Amino acid sequence: MILIVDDDAAVRSSLTFLLKRAGFEPEAVPGPEDALVVVRTTTPQLILMDMNFTLTTTGEEGIQLLRQVKILQPDVPVILMTAWGSISLAVQGMQAGAFDFITKPWNNLILLKSIRTALDLSEQKKEQKTPLNRTDADRKFHFDKIIGQSVPLLDVLGTVSRIAPTNASVLITGESGTGKELIAEAIHANSSRMKEPFVKVNLGGLSQSLFESEMFGHKKGAFTDAYIDRMGRFEMANKGTIFLDEIGELELSCQVKLLRVLQDQTFEVLGDSRPRKVDIRVVSATNRNLREMVKTRTFREDLFYRVNLITIHLPALRERKDDIPLLAGYFADKQSMINGLPKVRFTSEALVFLQQLPYPGNIRELKNLVERTMLVSGKSVLDVPDFESQYLSSDLKIQAASSFNGMTLDELEKQTILQALTAHAGNLSHVATALGISRAALYRRLEKYGIPVDK
Numbered sequence: 081m082i083l084i085v086d087d088d089a090a091v092r093s094s095l096t097f098l099l100k101r102a103g104f105e106p107e108a109v110p111g112p113e114d115a116l117v118v119v120r121t122t123t124p125q126l127i128l129m130d131m132n133f134t135l136t137t138t139g140e141e142g143i144q145l146l147r148q149v150k151i152l153q154p155d156v157p158v159i160l161m162t163a164w165g166s167i168s169l170a171v172q173g174m175q176a177g178a179f180d181f182i183t184k185p186w187n188n189l190i191l192l193k194s195i196r197t198a199l200d201l202s203e204q205k206k207e208q209k210t211p212l213n214r215t216d217a218d219r220k221f222h223f224d225k226i227i228g229q230s231v232p233l234l235d236v237l238g239t240v241s242r243i244a245p246t247n248a249s250v251l252i253t254g255e256s257g258t259g260k261e262l263i264a265e266a267i268h269a270n271s272s273r274m275k276e277p278f279v280k281v282n283l284g285g286l287s288q289s290l291f292e293s294e295m296f297g298h299k300k301g302a303f304t305d306a307y308i309d310r311m312g313r314f315e316m317a318n319k320g321t322i323f324l325d326e327i328g329e330l331e332l333s334c335q336v337k338l339l340r341v342l343q344d345q346t347f348e349v350l351g352d353s354r355p356r357k358v359d360i361r362v363v364s365a366t367n368r369n370l371r372e373m374v375k376t377r378t379f380r381e382d383l384f385y386r387v388n389l390i391t392i393h394l395p396a397l398r399e400r401k402d403d404i405p406l407l408a409g410y411f412a413d414k415q416s417m418i419n420g421l422p423k424v425r426f427t428s429e430a431l432v433f434l435q436q437l438p439y440p441g442n443i444r445e446l447k448n449l450v451e452r453t454m455l456v457s458g459k460s461v462l463d464v465p466d467f468e469s470q471y472l473s474s475d476l477k478i479q480a481a482s483s484f485n486g487m488t489l490d491e492l493e494k495q496t497i498l499q500a501l502t503a504h505a506g507n508l509s510h511v512a513t514a515l516g517i518s519r520a521a522l523y524r525r526l527e528k529y530g531i532p533v534d535k
């Protein structure tokens with residue numbers, strides 16, 4: 081049974097009609113008092129709750145009811161309904177444990193989708209939380225490119241398998257190089273949207289002026305440089321998943337535009353005022369602390385709740401050292417295959433050495449270290465000194481570069497790039513920024529000097 085709480089009789093009857101038609105069993109009550117009676121005696125599957133009862137306009141009564149429900153029935157998901165102007169109320173509600181909020185006047189499809197997501201998730205929660213083991217996980221899910229069997233990683237894969245089939249928005253957090261993008265892809269690959277597009281957008285690289293035409297698209301002639309029609313990322317991602325990478329870098333003025341689309345699942349192409357509908361699942365990632373950013377008002381709180389129904393935190397590599405030998409072997413085999421070379425082996429001392437490095441650049445750093453060591457040493461058995469020299473070489477190169485010892489300009493440039501790659505753990509956008517060149521210019525140089533990098 082789904083409980084509807086709203087003081088407006090017209091709203092109650094239209095919601096009842098809508099839910100019945102969608103195959104649910106609704107029961108409607110006019111206010112908090114009746115709602116509490118129901119909640120004390122039965123366990124609804126879900127509660128759809130108005131926040132603005134006529135008695136007070138502040139919404140205090142709604143928040144109060146929500147808190148009571150959360151105490152009596154902590155596991156029942158609650159979806160709040162608020163007026164557009166009262167976003168702060170919705171935010172308070174989310175803090176008090178609401179599952180989602182819908183603004184009035186509501187859109188039937190969005191409402192039903194939110195209800196289904198909430199019900200799916202609470203089903204998943206009920207299923208016993210037995211820890212996943214790797215063999216079972218691989219039998220049931222697609223996690224092929226994700227290597228590791230440490231407890232922290234299995235935890236992450238467990239969460240991914242539970243939430244992937246729902247439409248819930250997911251925020252993936254974790255340091256640079258911990259595999260956020262890989263996990264975003266796995267969420268898509270294990271969802272019912274797997275055959276539809278997975279569209280990645282790097283919000284960090286988008287200036288405010290580019291944001292709109294990139295995300296929404298434009299019609300020819302919409303502005304001076306719009307020579308042809310362009311399809312935006314939202315439209316490309318329709319029916320699939322949009323991956324909003326580096327969401328913490330998004331400027332405030334763009335945040336509000338993003339919020340609109342996520343809220344209404346509609347947007348307008350620049351130069352064309354007809355609103356278009358999209359059906360997208362949103363997965364975002366950041367290596368920044370969005371909660372802190374909300375406190376300092378550099379990230380909108382309402383957007384934070386919108387993208388963050390579920391958080392998946394990826395542990396740093398130093399918190400899952402058990403996986404290092406597996407990962408190193410995996411990257412080495414891949415590198416051998418790409419270059420058509422025989423497989424290499426690691427001495428056990430080398431594996432111990434690799435396990436005790438600090439890895440500020442996490443898995444990306446390990447990958448680069450293994451690949452560099454293989455290329456430079458050319459050996460089939462890799463030992464501690466081989467890794468050591470590659471690990472330390474970045475420091476030596478800094479000294480060499482600064483003394484200019486007989487280096488050509490090209491050599492200097494190459495060393496500078498290598499040094500920046502190490503300093504930024506292989507993150508190409510950071511390297512490009514640090515060197516003051518565009519990503520494209522960086523790619524050209526990487527190619528010129530034959531420097532191997534991922535992405």
Ligand SMILES: Nc1ncnc2c1ncn2[C@@H]1O[C@H](COP(=O)(O)OP(=O)(O)OP(=O)(O)O)[C@@H](O)[C@H]1O
Pocket residue numbers: 225226227228254255256257258259260261262263366367407443444447507534535
């Ligand atoms: N568990 C894993 N198994 C195999 N490869 C992995 C794993 N985790 C990460 N990688 C690899 O490490 C590299 C970095 O991963 P990814 O790009 O997903 O990190 P990220 O968290 O998005 O980093 P950033 O914050 O810098 O964007 C990629 O080459 C990815 O394939």
Ligand SMILES: [Mg+2]
Pocket residue numbers: 260261325365
């Ligand atoms: Mg990434």
